[in-house]
Amino acid sequence: MENKYPDFSILMVDDELPWLRSLGITLEGPGGFSNLLQTTDSREVTGLLADNDIGLVLLDLTMPHLSGEEVLAQVKQEFPQVQVIIISGMNKLETAVECMQKGAFDYFVKTVDEDRLLDGVRRAVAMIELQRENSRISAKLVSRELESPEAFADTVTRDPGVLAQLAYLESIAVSRQPLLILGESGVGKELIARAAHRLAKVDGPLVSVNVAGLDDNVFSDTLFGHRRGAFTGADQDRGGMIEQAAGGTLFLDEIGDLSAASQVKLLRLLQEGEYYSLGSDRPSRINARIICATHQDLAEAVSAGRFRKDLYFRLQAHQIELPPLRERKEDIPLLLDHFLAQSAIELEKPLPTYPPELKALLGSYSFPGNIRELQAMVHDAVSRHGGGVLSMTTFQERIGSQRTQALPNEGNPFLTMRELPTLTEAGELLVDAALERAEGNQSLAARLLGISQPALSKRLKMRRQQN
Numbered sequence: 376m377e378n379k380y381p382d383f384s385i386l387m388v389d390d391e392l393p394w395l396r397s398l399g400i401t402l403e404g405p406g407g408f409s410n411l412l413q414t415t416d417s418r419e420v421t422g423l424l425a426d427n428d429i430g431l432v433l434l435d436l437t438m439p440h441l442s443g444e445e446v447l448a449q450v451k452q453e454f455p456q457v458q459v460i461i462i463s464g465m466n467k468l469e470t471a472v473e474c475m476q477k478g479a480f481d482y483f484v485k486t487v488d489e490d491r492l493l494d495g496v497r498r499a500v501a502m503i504e505l506q507r508e509n510s511r512i513s514a515k516l517v518s519r520e521l522e523s524p525e526a527f528a529d530t531v532t533r534d535p536g537v538l539a540q541l542a543y544l545e546s547i548a549v550s551r552q553p554l555l556i557l558g559e560s561g562v563g564k565e566l567i568a569r570a571a572h573r574l575a576k577v578d579g580p581l582v583s584v585n586v587a588g589l590d591d592n593v594f595s596d597t598l599f600g601h602r603r604g605a606f607t608g609a610d611q612d613r614g615g616m617i618e619q620a621a622g623g624t625l626f627l628d629e630i631g632d633l634s635a636a637s638q639v640k641l642l643r644l645l646q647e648g649e650y651y652s653l654g655s656d657r658p659s660r661i662n663a664r665i666i667c668a669t670h671q672d673l674a675e676a677v678s679a680g681r682f683r684k685d686l687y688f689r690l691q692a693h694q695i696e697l698p699p700l701r702e703r704k705e706d707i708p709l710l711l712d713h714f715l716a717q718s719a720i721e722l723e724k725p726l727p728t729y730p731p732e733l734k735a736l737l738g739s740y741s742f743p744g745n746i747r748e749l750q751a752m753v754h755d756a757v758s759r760h761g762g763g764v765l766s767m768t769t770f771q772e773r774i775g776s777q778r779t780q781a782l783p784n785e786g787n788p789f790l791t792m793r794e795l796p797t798l799t800e801a802g803e804l805l806v807d808a809a810l811e812r813a814e815g816n817q818s819l820a821a822r823l824l825g826i827s828q829p830a831l832s833k834r835l836k837m838r839r840q841q842n
């Protein structure tokens with residue numbers, strides 16, 4: 376089958392056939408675009424968009440029947456993922472600004488030189504390719520397992536454990552009971568809170584409050600608000616976050632750090648659904664779902680007496696625990712691709728390729744900062760990136776400097792062995808393990824072993840000679 380470029384069609388819309396012909400020649404010849412469609416009737420655009428895989432529309436403004444501005448509004452309304460470039464005979468700044476405000480990707484006058492026009496089309500095509508790649512990843516991963524994959528559009532995972540948690544989240548979407556999200560820092564707790572809010576399909580907003588470090592007065596004032604005169608400086612009534620979240624979701628982050636006095640207030644709120652604004656003796660009712668999150672081990676905090684047992688039980692009505700990234704390593708390559716595309720879009724750079732050993736390097740790292748750490752590393756690497764293949768340096772610098780000592784954390788693996796291997800045998804086993812983790816990449820395996828690459832290579836050569 377003929378290979379067309381790009382993967383999606385570019386639709387040209389103009390009532391003047393000669394112009395369409397000449398635009399097609401420019402796009403196909405110097406532009407190298409072969410996947411083109413055209414129409415001279417602006418009324419056909421939405422039908423064509425529904426029946427074909429079109430990513431980009433090149434649109435004239437002055438046309439009979441439907442004007443270009445009307446078509447632009449229709450496209451943005453019904454097919455928001457489709458990009459539109461206006462190519463108009465009119466050289467009017469206000470019209471251009473208006474079109475850009477209505478969501479056009481770019482605006483050109485027909486007299487523009489060919490190179491500038493092609494440059495604009497190429498930029499749009501590159502951006503659409505990135506967006507498609509990105510949504511392909513998340514849609515493919517979550518759609519097989521979930522009923523409402525669109526609620527998880529920004530969640531990338533193929534980990535069966537995480538997917539099961541997302542399915543559970545769907546099943547409790549409309550519950551009014553509180554939801555507790557547990558997991559280390561940076562595993563995606565807030566992302567999941569946002570998905571839970573979307574799934575609930577409520578009209579009110581999602582209001583997030585980080586309660587870490589708030590003393591009880593600030594906690595109460597932030598959540599419950601105050602009446603005029605409640606304390607010095609309270610010169611008027613002020614509603615709290617609970618009021619702002621009316622009809623929606625209140626997300627309380629870092630709940631494990633709540634002071635003892637605030638824990639009592641939160642418990643009362645959950646049990647009775649009521650609260651008192653500071654300075655008021657009349658209770659108000661909460662009309663929002665509560666989602667709490669913490670990176671702390673709450674069970675341990677309860678046994679240490681730092682967290683109230685009754686509050687812990689109350690919060691456990693629905694609970695989700697997100698595993699750390701080091702326990703879902705198969706997600707690392709997917710997240711790497713996702714964050715590369717995300718950073719490229721944000722920094723307006725072309726999508727970089729990367730050396731194959733990068734995945735192995737990331738797979739060998741324990742990511743104490745979890746997904747946020749990977750995201751920051753990738754963003755940093757893309758922002759330093761000048762073109763061509765992405766350099767490993769940023770990753771090596773970060774991973775190298777943060778590599779923790781493996782043995783004290785995970786215990787001495789030899790202690791549990793009935794019979795100890797000799798030093799030579801242990802060395803051989805270690806070399807095999809490093810090569811496996813590095814997916815056969817010798818320079819990475821050597822780094823893991825703390826020796827130079829020539830030293831490892833020599834060792835492997837000797838091994839081959841002995842066998």
Ligand SMILES: Nc1ncnc2c1ncn2[C@@H]1O[C@H](COP(=O)(O)OP(=O)(O)OP(=O)(O)O)[C@@H](O)[C@H]1O
Nearest residue numbers: 529530531559560561562563564565566670746747
């Ligand atoms: N599965 C995922 N797919 C894509 N991006 C993710 C995923 N999980 C987390 N992220 C991204 O990683 C970053 C950190 O996630 P988030 O803020 O939700 O973590 P957190 O657990 O709430 O962290 P903290 O405990 O520090 O508040 C965010 O930018 C988020 O969008």
